Amino acid sequence: MTELSTLLAQAGNRRDANRAVSLPLTLSSNYRHESLEEARAFDLAKGYTYSRLATPTRRVLEETLAAMEGGTRAFATSSGMAAIQLALSILKPGDELVALDDLYGGDFRYFDYLKEHAGISVRTWDGQRIADLVAQLTPRTRLVWLETPSNPLMKTVAIAAVAQAVHAAQPAVLLAVDNTFLTPVYQQPLRLGADLVVHSATKYLSGHNDLLGGVLVVADPQLAAAYENYALTTGDTLASFDSWLLLRSLKTLPVRMKQHTAGARALVERLKDLPAVTGVRYPPGVGGMISFTLQSEAQVTRLLDHLQLITFAESLGGVESLITIPYYQTHADIPAEDRKRRGITPCLLRLSVGLEDPNDLFADLRQALAAKGK
Numbered sequence: 001m002t003e004l005s006t007l008l009a010q011a012g013n014r015r016d017a018n019r020a021v022s023l024p025l026t027l028s029s030n031y032r033h034e035s036l037e038e039a040r041a042f043d044l045a046k047g048y049t050y051s052r053l054a055t056p057t058r059r060v061l062e063e064t065l066a067a068m069e070g071g072t073r074a075f076a077t078s079s080g081m082a083a084i085q086l087a088l089s090i091l092k093p094g095d096e097l098v099a100l101d102d103l104y105g106g107d108f109r110y111f112d113y114l115k116e117h118a119g120i121s122v123r124t125w126d127g128q129r130i131a132d133l134v135a136q137l138t139p140r141t142r143l144v145w146l147e148t149p150s151n152p153l154m155k156t157v158a159i160a161a162v163a164q165a166v167h168a169a170q171p172a173v174l175l176a177v178d179n180t181f182l183t184p185v186y187q188q189p190l191r192l193g194a195d196l197v198v199h200s201a202t203k204y205l206s207g208h209n210d211l212l213g214g215v216l217v218v219a220d221p222q223l224a225a226a227y228e229n230y231a232l233t234t235g236d237t238l239a240s241f242d243s244w245l246l247l248r249s250l251k252t253l254p255v256r257m258k259q260h261t262a263g264a265r266a267l268v269e270r271l272k273d274l275p276a277v278t279g280v281r282y283p284p285g286v287g288g289m290i291s292f293t294l295q296s297e298a299q300v301t302r303l304l305d306h307l308q309l310i311t312f313a314e315s316l317g318g319v320e321s322l323i324t325i326p327y328y329q330t331h332a333d334i335p336a337e338d339r340k341r342r343g344i345t346p347c348l349l350r351l352s353v354g355l356e357d358p359n360d361l362f363a364d365l366r367q368a369l370a371a372k373g374k
């Protein structure tokens, strides 16, 4: 394979009939047929008729996304949740799903929907012993769903070991990995034995807090064909403009990830100097996502009310540092007892380290924690 940075830097180049280096944005929603004969012989894999099916911009984006994760087919969707919905569209009533117990909160909301409306049962696994995960598999299990590191507790799971154990136990079970946090720069799940990869492209892939999008990448061509049928029928696709923006952003993904890592590492070292900080989680040692806990809810309030540089806002993965409180934001729909039992407490904060100088980020955290009054 061409190196990832080369593949991404060159994305869209040498694809335009006019030899444009930056892939032109094509907004047309439909495409003219030359003749009835041409229309009847039309091959969707090669040409364009209607933008729900394909657009020149989205196609190049999807080819780039498939190549970057080592898949055969990628689908660019209108949000990360839409990509997750597409990934789970293969489930039938009676099927079972086993999921890590720490995931983006929207996943649990959607699992609840699937339980209620589609007769899918969901079991959870704590991410500790793979034997416990394998013990949960039944002949009805269709999918295992992971995030690693997970959101927001930063649990890590060895994808290759899970893939090996799950496939040895039940070859038909598919392993899906949400790769939003590490991106293919640091982790390529399909190459580690997973069957499906999803991303919230809203996060690192786009990286500038200006786009909502999702990605599903598939290795197996037959599975890809099933997803294609569903995706083109239901039409939850990424618009051409957003596809163009995402393609442009992908070009700088490797260099951004390197810088997010440098910033996060520097900050993790210094967070230990703040007496209010009782714990820091950064298990992968790469990427820009950190979770940390403060001693008290009063300190959390003081911090969030007085930050001047870091922005208190949902989302992650952009050039601007963002901080969130999962207990009240992303995971608010999980029953309070469950949240606390899992470690999602009102004292847990999730920091997406952006591209600012880590000294400035640290100074902001320190001044906010020391602030007096409202």
Ligand SMILES: Cc1ncc(COP(=O)(O)O)c(C=O)c1O
Pocket (backbone or CB within 6 Å): 079, 080, 081, 082, 104, 106, 147, 151, 178, 180, 181, 199, 200, 201, 202, 212, 213, 214, 315
């Ligand atoms: C790990 C992860 N997966 C999926 C999603 C959902 O993506 P979106 O918000 O783009 O629908 C999120 C959103 O925060 C996320 O953090």
